[in-house]
Amino acid sequence: MSKDKTEAGNRLEGTLGPTERAENWKRLGSQEFDVVVIGGGVTGAGAALDAATRGLRVALVEARDLAAGTSSRSSKLFHGGLRYLEQLEFSLVREALRERELMLTRIAPHLVKPVPFLYPLTRRFWERPYTAAGLLMYDTMGGARSVPGQKHLSRAGALRMVPALKRNAMIGGIRYYDAQADDARHTMTVARTAARYGAVVMTSTQVTGFLREADRIAGVKVRDVETSEEVEIRAHAVINATGVWTDELQKLSGGRGRFRVRASKGVHIVVPRDRIVAETGMILRTEKSVLFVIPWGNHWIIGTTDTDWHLDLAHPSATKADIDYLLEHVNTVLATPLTHDDIEGVYAGLRPLLAGESEESSKLSREHAVARVAPGLVAIAGGKYTTYRVMAADAVDAVSPDIPGRMASSITDQVPLLGADGYHALVNQADQLAGAHGLHPYRIRHLLDRYGSEIHAVLATADDNAELLKPVPAAPNYLQSEIVYACSHEGALHLEDVLTRRTRISIEYPHRGVDCADAVARLMGGVLGWDEDTITREVAVYTQRVEAERASQTEPSDQAADAKRSAAPEARTSLVEPVV
Template sequence: MTTTALTQEQRAESLQAMSTETFDVLVIGGGVTGAGIALDAASRGLSTAVIECQDWASGTSSRSSRLVHGGLRYLYNLDFKLVAEALKERGRLLTVIAPHLVEAQPFLWPLKTPVIERAYSAVGVGMYDALAVIGAGKKTVPIQKHHSKKGALKRFPEVKPDALCGAIEFYDARVDDARLVITLIRTALKYGAQAASRLKVTAILKDSKGHASGVEAKDLETGEKLTIKAKRIINATGVWTEETQDMAGGTGGLKVLASKGIHIVIPRERLKAKTGLFLRTEKSVLFIIPWQHYWVIGTTDTAWHEQLKHPVPTSEDIDYLLSHANEVLDPPLTRDDIIGTYAGLRPLLQPKVLDESKSTKVSREHTVSEVIPGMVAIAGGKLTTYRVMAEDAVDFALGKKLAEEKPSVTFDLPLMGADGFEAAANQAERLGAKYGFDADRMHHLVRRYGSELPELLATIDDDPTLGEPLKHAPQFLRAEVYRACTVEGAMHLEDIFVARVRLNSEARDRGGAEVDEIADIAAAALGWDAARTEKEKKNYRERIAAELAAEEQTSDAAASAARMEAPDIVSC
């Protein structure tokens, strides 16, 4: 029977299959692009393997602004095609593909001049709304609404009265980026894909004609080496694109620029607003994004020249975000308000000549390119359009004739937890009463697990202690940690904190107070002995110390060096 759970047993079976089969498609990279490609290929009936050097979504795809959006600012560049494509994908995610993970979110756009700015902004947002309806074939979010100054301040009381004369309210959507990736991988398993994280490619293999024929890889958990044979390889490694394709030699492939974007997280109760905030800056835009228990504020856009695995915000980055947010907020935010920070690297396509001080001008459109015969690379794009990127990558790898014979089916394909989501949501009040969970907790659970929620509740039926909240992070249940280990592919303590129970970026101590309790649950679920458990705890605490030290530094080089003081639990 096909599994949909990422487990130790599933991983072992996938590694065995990878060692013995020849796949139609081998995907290198377990971020949103690679995960989307794996699902696209597998759901076409192609034998598919997907591998990742670190944890699933460990790079850019767990460090984004957590938005599914059309890119309103791209309308200023008259990039209608890109915006229309993204809005169409937003509509599919909201209604069919992942309605449990992707949630409509209003944003307020403050206006500073009463006539001219409102007029051209209304036209821009109106086009945004129109493109969204055209792309989806129906209205999937409310259309723009105009507010007077008084009305805008009711929606967002903390905006300085002199910072606006009115506002336009428009909609985009938000998503837990890492959960989306893990759900994509699990859905790919459903359609027969083989998947393994912490598997490092060490060489690209070629046949006698110079065509890519597979890879040599190393299992970082055991040190064992294996050969994976494949008819086609798709490189979806983001900011590692050049490093991966260089192993193949040849003159093809892509060049990318690593651009750092940082975010800060503040408590939900710090702002009483009923909507998010969209601000234009001198370089880009700034979002203040509400979540259930916190706000995310970002982002920056600066070239990054340090190691790629662990980008970190500097003290100056944090000050930059606070400064721009405080241009419109009163009372102003301070460092004492910040409960979390994180940084990610955007893999921006690099033209032949690039002024790195203007990385925001680099196109966000994706490109697929042949590295060598039998191996292609894809880069660029954004989270919202991952599905289109995946379809294009697989089409390109297959060639026109075979792509027409085996077309993509993901436009109408729900992810795990999406099918029956509305019915599951309708059970929230009843289930909450049964388990003693209030409406806030049920909203949290339904939005994380969708129609798979009964599976999580069944683990509580089997072990009622799993129904208890975490002692120092009561927004999460112990059952969510257990499921992270037994269904969602967590192999190490840091995997839980960073990409599943996301205390690494959502708690002032990065989850430090919860290390013991979560480690105990993980140990029971994963079969760790006392020595292994202590090693995991020590490693994650060292990571916390390094991350906190890094954000006190004033330069990327110093911050990167501070972060690298903590060794990886498994070196990639």
């Protein structure tokens, strides 16, 4: 096969491997783009896909890794925002439910799955009809199209569904459905789909300045943090989709922002599935907000907190107080309390909230805002993960005055993500696939729910080495072929990219990835060309990261936790401030 045909085929597959990275770096400096998107979170990846499928020439640049910030540290839910009904934000709920439906049925059925929740009732007489009315509105707004509607339960019925609850913790319950996804995998898949439609997607590519022509922004200066090479990217328009870094990037552009973004820290803990005996997740009211107990494979995710954060934006730290808060609140309803010893993983993320009138971050707006802050420069911030596609479309619409000619309308509501096509047929063929590759059907279904129809490419990495179909040492939920594929197709460049985002080993195992770090680094090195020194350095940096995170989680305050976490070195050693 000719080199041109191979490159065309890889682009059709949305491949983000070492060869594509080298080619894309050359394209950044040699082509003029219609749009440069800054930020590899779900909004930035969504904007790149939206623009590319409108026929625009697009580049997406990210200083760290795809979903390295907020978009890998959410509650991992595609939900309508049931509690927003109480705040009378009906349009936000309706919009989110529509997006949830699109994900479940058309855009990402391989990645987004229905998940049931129990809403325990604790007040007699008024609470059941009040909550039922809200859920009825939720269902009729679109919440019960592809998932069952609400189901009312007596106390005995609720206890049969969730035996882990204290008998006196409720007087009954209501079961309803939302949806969930691996947020980091979903974001990465959005970016790969953008690449499939022609977008140049580059991670480890830091914006260091802006290009100007008279009074307008005409592109950006970027630096490859892997090689320290620099290049100028010329473009008709730039979209700032950097989330909690929005204000920092705005300062770098030399202009004033039209809105202010506040970072709100949300902490989640992960515990083994057998520590809470239940058939369904739970949503619990707290004095400040709500607490979710979310099924996650062989685990439960419990979260979240909601507090202001003014320290390191790249590495928000969970404190002992954050973890104690979650344990205290979930233990009010559990017959067998959870302890610190039950915790397998902890993660903290920052929500980019639009600063509002209220000083309480839990009441700040979850709606998004788009502003054309200068000719050629648009900023987008706020919103919620579920509505990323709408946010992306609004951001691309906003650059239309800067794009020569007429710009097509958004069509991403009709564009399945990579791996969606053929997914349902492959689920029906799971037994045959398992037999052909010598794997258990459960393993095949697990892979299908992570890769969809891309499963063939994942399994093909083992064509010349059957050992790759064996589990990762000390992390048996994942195959070694997945590690190789993460580097050859999914853009992983560092050990932390694989252990924290391409897989979720860092939060799903008590060792948090340390026990398999060497084995994973060696698999990665085979694709990325690492020598022994590089392997040793990657393992050491990752181990120090885990040690720093563990240390931070024993501290009582944000400042003390941040000091401990910040002591760990960066995997991307040549990142410089401000990081955008």
